[in-house]
Amino acid sequence: MYKRDIYKVVSNEQLTAKSWLMVLEGDTQYVTRAGEFVNIALEGKFLRRPISVCDYDERTITLLYDVVGEGTKAMSLMKEGAELDLLTGLGNGFSEERECRRPALLGGGVGCAPLYNLAKKFLARGVKPVVILGFNSEKDVVSADMFEAIGAELYIATVDGSMGTKGFVTDVIREQGLECDYFYACGPMPMLKALCRGVEWPGEVSLDERMACGFGVCMCCSVETKSGNKRICKEGPVFDKEDLIWK
Amino acid sequence: MSVVLSGVKLDNPVIPASGCFGYGYGMAEYYDINILGSISFKGTTRDARYGNPLPRVAECTAGMINAVGLQNPGIDAVIAEELPKMRAAFRKPIVANISGFSIEEYVECCRKINGEEQVEIIELNVSCPNVHGGGMSFGTSAESVAEVVRAVKQVITKPLYVKLTPNVTDIVSIAKAAEAAGADGICLINTMLGMRIDTRTRRPIIANTMGGFSGAAVFPVAVRMVYQVSKACNIPVIGCGGVETASDVIEMMMAGATAVEVGAANLRNPYACKEIIEQLPAEMERLGIEKLTDIIGIV
Numbered sequence: 001m002y003k004r005d006i007y008k009v010v011s012n013e014q015l016t017a018k019s020w021l022m023v024l025e026g027d028t029q030y031v032t033r034a035g036e037f038v039n040i041a042l043e044g045k046f047l048r049r050p051i052s053v054c055d056y057d058e059r060t061i062t063l064l065y066d067v068v069g070e071g072t073k074a075m076s077l078m079k080e081g082a083e084l085d086l087l088t089g090l091g092n093g094f095s096e097e098r099e100c101r102r103p104a105l106l107g108g109g110v111g112c113a114p115l116y117n118l119a120k121k122f123l124a125r126g127v128k129p130v131v132i133l134g135f136n137s138e139k140d141v142v143s144a145d146m147f148e149a150i151g152a153e154l155y156i157a158t159v160d161g162s163m164g165t166k167g168f169v170t171d172v173i174r175e176q177g178l179e180c181d182y183f184y185a186c187g188p189m190p191m192l193k194a195l196c197r198g199v200e201w202p203g204e205v206s207l208d209e210r211m212a213c214g215f216g217v218c219m220c221c222s223v224e225t226k227s228g229n230k231r232i233c234k235e236g237p238v239f240d241k242e243d244l245i246w247k
Numbered sequence: 248m249s250v251v252l253s254g255v256k257l258d259n260p261v262i263p264a265s266g267c268f269g270y271g272y273g274m275a276e277y278y279d280i281n282i283l284g285s286i287s288f289k290g291t292t293r294d295a296r297y298g299n300p301l302p303r304v305a306e307c308t309a310g311m312i313n314a315v316g317l318q319n320p321g322i323d324a325v326i327a328e329e330l331p332k333m334r335a336a337f338r339k340p341i342v343a344n345i346s347g348f349s350i351e352e353y354v355e356c357c358r359k360i361n362g363e364e365q366v367e368i369i370e371l372n373v374s375c376p377n378v379h380g381g382g383m384s385f386g387t388s389a390e391s392v393a394e395v396v397r398a399v400k401q402v403i404t405k406p407l408y409v410k411l412t413p414n415v416t417d418i419v420s421i422a423k424a425a426e427a428a429g430a431d432g433i434c435l436i437n438t439m440l441g442m443r444i445d446t447r448t449r450r451p452i453i454a455n456t457m458g459g460f461s462g463a464a465v466f467p468v469a470v471r472m473v474y475q476v477s478k479a480c481n482i483p484v485i486g487c488g489g490v491e492t493a494s495d496v497i498e499m500m501m502a503g504a505t506a507v508e509v510g511a512a513n514l515r516n517p518y519a520c521k522e523i524i525e526q527l528p529a530e531m532e533r534l535g536i537e538k539l540t541d542i543i544g545i546v
Contacts, residue, residue: 004517004518041515041516046311046462046515087517210304212304212311213513215277216273217268217274218266218267218304218514219318220302220303221304222297229297
């Protein structure tokens with residue numbers, strides 16, 4: 001189920017040159033698991049902007065987003081008290097109830113966002129996840145403090161080597177000799193492709209794509225999978241690693 | 248608020264346009280879709296199609312461009328799997344939107360869908376390229392529109408509405424050709440060909456380069472074409488293009504539309520059709536309209 005409602009901006013804070021953290025207050029009953037997204041109507045923009053849920057509770061939704069275009073630029077200018085029209089409860093999130101001994105949560109750039117709530121869910125039931133986040137450079141690193149504060153085992157990779165392991169999240173796995181039994185990933189397509197092909201653990205990944213409706217009717221975000229055509233916004237955005245076809 | 252399209256009575260003139268409402272049942276989770284006049288289902292072809300590569304959509308001022316590429320499961324799967332689910336959720340007349348890339352394909356799909364219960368109108372999307380005609384869209388030539396209408400009319404008994412593309416120099420000559428060939432009604436407009444470029448990457452935003460532009464921005468073009476065609480033809484017109492409000496529905500009907508399709512508005516606001524139908528009585532009262540049929544083509 002999804003719901004359209006008006007949400008109030010509680011805070012909207014700039015974290016890095018391009019990343020922002022927005023906390024919204026309103027009805028959150030339709031947000032049911034980590035990895036779902038909301039679709040945001042912005043004044044003067046025809047299409048809504050799909051943003052993954054970073055965290056939620058009984059009355060707030062937290063969004064960690066990058067300013068990548070006019071829509072997210074407009075979001076970054078919103079002040080406390082401003083109101084936003086959201087569709088919530090969209091998409092099929094991560095299988096957060098899965099029995100894992102040691103899950104790996106792998107994020108690339110702003111793809112770290114939906115992993116935060118997932119990490120909290122695992123920690124709440126006594127499972128300590130390994131969180132590996134990859135960024136271009138130290139100045140782009142975002143949410144590391146958030147993951148540290150909740151007690152996750154955290155590793156950072158940067159492409160230029162300015163922080164943590166030089167390279168990608170896959171280099172951290174190799175360098176640290178990490179042994180996990182399942183992975184959850186969200187990030188740019190090349191990263192997801194490398195993980196699905198190169199990591200032996202079973203896992204699932206969250207895909208990111210331009211969308212129109214976000215609720216499954218327009219077919220603008222379809223992906224061909226081994227079990228037929230799937231809508232990233234409806235059957236996804238999270239797909240089993242084995243279901244995806246990488247060309 | 249009821250209207251009649253070629254003998255098919257609709258409780259109100261509001262119809263979600265093809266491609267913006269799936270096969271209806273998915274939307275039934277969110278509101279009672281039986282308040283709708285009808286639903287035009289997702290464009291269906293003979294064979295299953297994945298469609299175009301991603302991205303398929305681009306933002307525009309007051310609209311959007313899409314190049315989905317007629318993704319659908321194919322006519323047999325629609326009849327076997329989608330229509331039963333649609334009928335379980337929706338008890339009103341269904342508009343079957345049929346696309347094809349050859350006359351034979353249109354004929355085969357229309358013959359199959361014609362026998363389906365609750366399908367009361369067949370809507371022919373003639374904006375697809377004719378693979379036997381050098382890839383030219385059927386809808387851009389009066390002759391090829393007439394040819395496909397004649398061929399389809401021979402195999403169906405349900406009313407045939409031809410959904411025309413606006414990407415032509417003279418919409419009236421094409422609509423008249425459809426009427427002369429036996430079309431029972433005209434639906435217009437389909438999307439306008441458009442394109443956007445990502446100035447940062449210096450590449451088209453849409454993988455297919457070009458796509459169909461729709462949304463509020465095309466409304467005046469749609470009103471103009473509905474007006475021209477309804478004045479020139481003696482068959483009913485379904486108005487489509489940029490409709491977002493009850494006031495837009497009334498304006499489209501004043502231009503000559505008997506019923507009105509709502510497309511892109513559903514994608515931003517899933518409750519768009521519901522809100523339009525709820526607003527219509529108040530808007531009619533405000534404008535002194537007793538029956539919607541009184542204003543069809545009044546301009």
